[in-house]
Amino acid sequence: MQPVPAEFELFDVREPEQHSIPFVYNSPHSGRDYPQEFLARSRLDGLSIRRSEDHFVDELFAAAPDHGAPLLYAKFPRAYVDVNREPYELDPKMFTGPLPPYVNAHSVRVAGGLGTIARIVAENMEIYRERLTAEEGIARIETIYKPYHACLRRLVARTHARFGAAVLIDCHSMPGNIRLSGSAVRPDFIIGDRYGTSASADITQAALEILEDFGFTAVRNKPYAGGFITEHYGRPARGLHALQIEINRALYVDEATLQKRANFSAMAAILSRFVARMADMSPSLVVTGFEGDALAAE
Template identity: 70%
Template sequence: MDCSAGDFEHFEVREPATQTIPFVFNSPHSGRRYPASFLAESNLDSMAIRRSADHYVDELFADAPELGAPLLLAHFPRAYLDVNREPYELDPRMFDGPLPSYTNIGSMRVAGGLGTIPRIVAENMEIYRKRLPVEEALLRIESIYKPYHACLRRLIAGTHARFGTCVLIDCHSMPGNIRLAGSDIRPDFIIGDRYGTSASAELSRAALHFFEEMGFSAVRNKPYAGGFITEHYGRPVRGLHALQIEINRSLYVDEQTLIKRPEFDAIAAALSLFMRQMADFVAEFSASDDSALAAE
């Protein structure tokens, strides 16, 4: 399941000595390597441009290989390229020259400034000083986006071939001020399964239960039901399940300074326990039911 060593400038797979559980963990938005040319093109300072990142999420899930599962993580930042989008969700207003005819210019994510090449970071902060050459966008997609997804597909396919099932956990963080609509509830975790289409209900309920058992507030699908990765790779009827996990950033990082809070290690330990519990649940559920984790 190795990915090309040449890709490791942009992303990395941390693999166990032997994969023992049918899980793949993915952290696509925690990259911290900002190309100098990108920073030179930006309106934003080195702190502001990080506002949309999933800060340290790769570190929070760092125990995955020790538990027996691969962890794929991005080194490139989300502000530079967002692999949790279709490959060509591009805003024509951002570029000099015509975009290819197959570009999706009408998605809601493009309209919101959060396409494959984002126009903004959080709080509607414009990234670029001027339009980019179309060739720059296409180069990022060809040289980083496509190899990243090829690697993720290999990890999923290899896991599925080995175990007969695969559970992809797509790891993200969310701003601390996110509330449930019509309430003052600020969830600690949100489990996204595309409203039951990307993973079995049993998996989603188990994930909610494990977080709640640890004393956290956890909800399902609102306001985050999962992005392109969850939707694209989740095929429960084939034994391919994808869950998105959103972690409230205020639990573990100061959102103004982006410095880790003293609680960081405790949150990492809770996620390590969560991963272990999910693996045990899948093993027990599969052993007790030959049709385990099939779509309802």
Template identity: 65%
Template sequence: MIWDFTEGNLFDIWEPEALQVPVVLNSPHSGRIYPRCFVENSRLDATSLRRSEDHYVEQLFFSGVELGAPMLSANFPRAYVDVNREPYELDPRMFVGTLPPFANTASIRVAGGLGTVPRIVAENMEIYRQKLPVDEALCRVEQIYKPYHAALRRLLARTHTAFGRAVLLDCHSMPGNIRLSGSGIRPDFIIGDRYGTSASAEMSRLALKLLEDMGFAAVRNKPYAGGFITEHYGRPARGLHALQIEINRALYIDEATLKKKSDFANVADAIRQFLENFAAEVNVGVENVAFAAE
């Protein structure tokens, strides 16, 4: 979809009828509103630009709102600005002009073309025909990145105040060709907790067990341990836990056409069951165990 943003359509906040669980859902990469000027200045066609989306993830996890958790979801695409990065993780080779001295220009993600303003989409396809003005990158940070994170902070703070704790589920999708190194196993889900730093071990084990009990192949941290959002917001010792959940796209879309598979509704129902069981455990038990161990 090609559209031009206004202040009111950068992202959606889906509110439950009442806060019933200490969970906040976040879908930062499922946005599919592409600014007209962005598409016109890209060397890629519309389908290629969409290769880095977390396709329909906000729809897969929307049942969490019905269960009593708020959800934040981006409308802007990851290819335009990636809010799962530091605010100024920028590649100086992409821009005309000088970046501010506080910009992180040397991260691994910048080197790979996947900074706050990405240089590539999946399969290493270059996005832009020519270099961008530095002011364009800084404008995206100020007008899109910062408002998004401000909204996420408010949701987490409200939930933490209401329950004394909050669990952020950062929802993503991964390519269907992902395999675990050395085993060839294709995971259906990957739970990332930044190797135990963004959430308690009990929280991660709970998520894995629930998925495995449903018949899914679920693994922890490899190859995706979580990005900036998981790392930045996860503070287990303060009762703030952040888990990244990656779902294999091959379960629910045709990755060539990006169309939903006939099994889409069944996958969404399974995620609803997972969220219901996860929220129930968080509400009544697992957090008390986690805090006692910390």
């Protein structure tokens, strides 16, 4: 198995001084540490390769620990390995040699070029000059994807054991040109709860109302209802809730240059208030009757 490049840090967790609220914040797509060997094998320039990032979302939610919740964030880029996919959504055409039989080669995301090992960045630009070896693709999953999810699972399970409930807020950004279907409305935020299956309606509604109170246009599930993380970790009947939050990145970054806008700090302050307001509902989340690790069956 090929090792992770020596200069490559995988992820980090910012822990609160005291984990005082039943929330975990996660930023799986904000990583911007690109291995040199990966860049050398890409046909894209240094700016284009970054088009799939959720730009600076880890910094936007950096205040989560100040309010009592841990923040997990990726340092590796989504273009290198995407942890918001099934572990083995792989396109056989990207690799030399056979892939294992358990690979999901037929998902919609694989067909679109955005599997666990992506073929393209967000604007349909091919990443690689040549095919990868099957061993390399599997190695990225074993040495990056799996440790990331092991860490996230521990944080969620610890939260659930401590409070009797856990809410995972999966933090993302979306292109500024996203519109609601059949409408000219470009939402500022989209809250995804897998159409009510990954979180209680009260939690989803609270998130929407808080953002609307701040003066934003916030909608639910369309066009982003939540990815693998939201679907996999959200089990409301067991006291495990997962919401995906998508931020219109045009609000805080210049999408042409990927530079922060002058209002970046103000946006981070607003999201700090969002975390605080969500924390206010913590007492209503605590449930009884759940013992041990609610994710133990995984």
